Amino acid sequence: MAEPTLRLMAVHAHPDDESSKGAATMARxxxxxxxxxxxxxxxxERGDVLNPKLQNDPxxxxxxxxxxRREMAAAAAALGVQQRWLGFVDSGLPEGDPLPPLPPGCFALEPLEHAAEALVRVVREFRPHVMTTYNEDGGYPHPDHIMCHKVSVAAFEAAGDAARYPTAGEPWEPLKLYYDHGFSRSRVRTVHEALLAQQQESPFAPWLERWSExxxxxxxxxxxxxxxxxGQRDxxxxxHATQIDPDGFFFAVPRDLERSVWSVEEFELAQSRVPTEIPEDDLFAGVREAL
Structure with missing residues (x-):
C-alpha cells in the first residue's frame, strides 16, 4: 500500500515572510x-522598499x-512550493508617538470571524496535516503578524468543526500547529560566537546587547x-528584490560557517491532536504513525 501524501501549510502575513521563516524546512x-x-x-501593498538599490526606482x-506578487511567484518556485493569496490588504507598520491609527479596511482591522473563515476555506480545500504560523507576539509586533497568529489559530481550531462556517467546505481537522522561531536567542548567540572565533565581524552584537539574560x-x-x-532559501x-538587500543582513553570515554551527530551523509545537514526544526532529512526528 502506498504511503499517504503528507501536506504542510505555512501561513504568513506578507510576501517575503515565507522566505525568512522556515523556508529551508519547506524546501526540504x-x-x-x-x-x-x-x-x-x-x-x-504598504511595505517599504527595503533594498537600497531599488529605492526611487521608477x-x-x-x-x-x-x-x-511577481516576487512571491519566483520565491515559491525557488522553494518548490505552492502559494495562495488570502486576499487581505496590508496594514502597514504604524510609526510615531503616539502611533497613528491603522488604515481602514486593512487586515489587522478585519473582524476575526471574517478573516478566519477565509483561511478555513483554504484549510478545508488543501487539507493540511500540519500548519505553521507565528506566536501570539507575531514574531515581532507588526499588526499583520499578530493578526496572522489569531487567524491561523482560529482556523486550526474551527476547520474540523462542521458547525463552524458550514458553507466553507467539507470539514478537515489539521493534526498539528507550530510557531516558527526564526532567530532564537540560542541561534543568534551560537552564530555570533562562531564568527568571533574566526575573527569575523558579527551582525548580531547589537541583538545580544538588547536582550536581557x-x-x-x-x-x-x-x-x-x-x-x-x-541555497533554495537564499x-x-x-x-524578493524590493525587500531583501543581497549585501545586507540576511547574507552577512558565511554559509559554510552557518552550515557547520547551525544546520537547523526551529519550531515550537503549539497544539497537537496526535501523540508525540518532545524534542522532535520532524514536523510530522506522530502524524506519520496516525495515518
Missing part, C-alpha cells in the same frame, strides 16, 4: 514529496503591489535539519 519537505502550501494573508514606484526564551520543541536547502529571499 517539498523535495521529499510533501505537498507544501504557503498562504499569504496580504499583498504587502518601475518599483509605478507598481509595487504587482511587483511583490533574565528574559525567558520561548520553548523550542522541534529542530529540522535543513542545511542542504539553505534564492527565495533574493527573489
Amino acid at each position: 519537505y517539498a523535495a521529499e514529496g510533501v505537498e507544501v502550501l504557503v498562504v499569504t494573508c496580504t499583498g504587502g 518601475e518599483v514606484e509605478r507598481d509595487l503591489p504587482g511587483l511583490r 533574565d528574559e525567558p526564551e520561548r520553548e523550542v520543541t522541534t529542530r529540522i535539519e535543513c542545511a542542504d536547502y539553505f 534564492r527565495a529571499l533574493l527573489a
